[in-house]
Amino acid sequence: MKNILITNNPKVFEENKDKMEIIYSNEYSYLDILYMTRDKIHNGYRLLTHPLSGSIKPNETPYKSTIVIKEEQNLDLNSLDVIEKSIETASKFLKTKKTPKWTNKILEDFQVIDFSLIESAIESIYQFKKC
Template sequence: MFELKKAILVTNNDRVYDKYKGRLSCVYTESYEDTLIKVRDYVYDRHKLLTHPQASSLKPNQTPYRSVLVYPTYEDNTKDILLIEKCMEVFNSWQNIARTPSNYKENVIEDFKTIDLSVIDNIMDRIV
């Protein structure tokens, strides 16, 4: 499958970062949008998406957290380029409709972090 040490986890979720920073390369970003931008940079630099940039059933303007795994590749990753570009387009469209609230209560913030963490936890065993 994949070598975990070569994978890169891009996240703006401190719980995801803290859990995985010792197991693989992790990049901490400031926001959901920054995560997408950093992932796009990796994809354009010949990395493939190991997780979907819009995983879970939450709309991009509902959750403030996103974590994405990428992996270096020498294969054609045109599909991943198109996917990340589409995800960024969808994110921006949703932000234009209604921006992600910045005043969630702490328990709601923790719930969103937990959802994002569970998505990454569920994929980790499958990639190695």
């Protein structure tokens, strides 16, 4: 079993880069992260975290982090269902209004919150095994 963290959040990357496999670029958009997560699911990975974590809207925060795990089985239909609905919801928000160009201070705040959300999952995932 192999977990992969997919993120565009530099804080999540910095804090986890020595602990687990990460796909990271600060150039990725919120939707890019969801699309890459979907592609992994098509390749036999299963979702471990909900892609719409947090109540901050997809056209508000630019940051997103997800975790998937490689499984023996083929396509995980539950994961596919969740990611497709998440992409649909995020796209709906971004179509109405694009994410504003935030100041660096606000971007840091969004990073801290996205980090807190994914850390709550990482803590649950790894409570009985090391990263």
